Amino acid sequence: MRGIITIALRELRGMFYSPLAWTLLAVLFAICAYMFNAGLLNYQIQMLEYQAYGMKGSLPLTERTIAPMLGNAAVLLLLLMPLLSMRLIAEEKRQGTWPALACSPLSPMAILLGKYLGLLMFLAITCILLAIPPLTLYAYGNPDTGQFLAGLLGLFLTAASFGAVGLAASSATDNPNVAAVASFGVLLMLWIISWMGNSSGGVMDQTLSYFSLMTHYQNFLTGMISSSDLLYFILLSSAGLLFARQRLLAERIQG
Amino acid sequence: MTETMIHISGVTRLFGSVKALDNIDLQVHRGEVMGFLGPNGAGKTTTMRILSGLLAPSEGSIAVAGIDILENPVEARARIGFLPENPPIYGEMTVREYLTYLATLRRVAANQLTTAVDRAMERCGLTAVANRLLRNLSKGYKQRAGIAQAIVHGPDVVILDEPTVGLDPIQIREIRQLIRELGGEHSVLLSTHILPEVRMTCQRVAVIHQGRIVADDSIDGLENRARGKSSHFLRWSQPPSLELLKKIPGVANVTPKEEGWLITALPETDPLPELVRLSVSSGWNLRELSPAGGSLEDIFLQLTTREERPHEGEELSA
Secondary structure (H helix, E strand, O other): OHHHHHHHHHHHHHHHHOHHHHHHHHHHHHHHHHHHHHHHHHHHHHHHHHHHOOOOOOOOHHHHHHHHHHHHHHHHHHHHHHHHHOOOOHHHHHHOOHHHHHOOOOOHHHHHHHHHHHHHHHHHHHHHHHOHHHHHHHHOOOOOHHHHHHHHHHHHHHHHHHHHHHHHHHHOOOOHHHHHHHHHHHHHHHHHHHHHOOOOOOHHHHHHHHHOHHHHHHHHHOOOOOHHHHHHHHHHHHHHHHHHHHHHHHHHHHO | OOOEEEEEEEEEEEEOOEEEEEEEEEEEEOOOEEEEEOOOOOOHHHHHHHHOOOOOOOEEEEEEOOEEOOOOHHHHHHOEEEEOOOOOOOOOOEHHHHHHHHHHHOOOOHHHHHHHHHHHHHHOOOHHHOOOEHHHOOHHHHHHHHHHHHHOOOOOEEEEEOOOOOOOHHHHHHHHHHHHHHEOOEEEEEEEOOHHHHHHHOOEEEEEEOOEEEEEEEHHHHHHHHHHOOEEEEEEOOOOOHHHHHHOOOEEEEEEEOOEEEEEEOOOOOOHHHHHHHHHHHOOOEEEEEEEOOOHHHHHHHHHOOOOOOOOOOOOOO
């Protein structure tokens, strides 16, 4: 356990030693803040139109401002996470530091969990950062806190499963670029896999929709936390970790 | 001191259909520095990677400090310090951060971390650069940092894969001194293809060639063994014919070498007195007579340039 935490903390620090993490956070924050503002202006116009027709009450604020921003943040992370996760194992192998880790008294799973935990810590920081623009709404309006938090949790879980897929890709190669391309491909496929469905609600449609990352994330954005969605993300992350573990074990045998 | 700290028995390793290691047996005792010699591609690195747990053997078993490395890999690795060919250096860390990180991973207790790291740095001469980034250090210091990480957790067994490659002569001398000091406290397996290094640092030598251990003895033992063959180098200014030399009783073989002759005696015989007598009486003018074939180089060459193995034995990427 001490080993896992030691690796995680080093991983987190290592990310901030390199400009990559800073750049990633800056780009993500800038784009999300812009989208949030755009959404807010849009909401204002819609509200004016809505009231011009003499309607009472207001349009759902959270659903029209915070949820779209979080939704877009996930798409951005789908692009950016592979760049962050590609280094996890592949970089160690390329730099020749892998033996120092692999010869330490740690199981392959402990090494992977340490790396993954470090990535999750970074994601937690990212989510906190992305919570800042929505928080400003509290000064002027009355956003739905439950929906906001559910969305944020959904974003964290989605990005966490991106990370697990990235970790699997990173452990399968000693070239970080290959890892990035591979994980991006898998993630995008998982994101859009429901497009193949024919919206007839048949078995095929339901199955593809179950596999789709987007479907599960969208439930969180509407404020719904269901065990089925939680389970999906946990399964996807576990699958990534287990695949990576198999790769590391197989490497000892194959050489 | 006869406790066996490394026990390799019957280890074979295949890469595809290529046999990188072929039924290797090797033992290193407590406190011993064992030289692991062999030409490039003989299987030294493969053996060390298997020993350190980076590779699994195809067959055979390995125990480190009595712990089977296949049955209990994590515990066994706690007893091992490994310096690969290229030191595993995190450029963005300082020497102290680096050693503290790896010492923590290798279960050094939290309250002993500073002591362990300080001691490793002191032993490897790194104290002066403790707070410098590894990336900015010279090759020699990086190598020392690599050795420091291999000993920081006080392992029973230290495995060093060509630790002096690429260093300048002063650094080489310092590192050899350090390796000598490591013996006694740790058991050291040192791979190299530099023969003087073995003589200076090791008590015992194993020679590996084409994936097989072809010799395993003390340095003196190896040299004596070669001397037992009793070869002598003779040079005359009026040399006799080859046929004449071969006819002298007790001579097993005569080969020309550097303007002279290398003469090997039959076992239990000594043709030297007769050779000298003939040299004088026949006026061959003997200029030089010296024992040959006893140096480590000769043994090494003898062992590794012998007849090829019957089955395929191409250069292996080890």
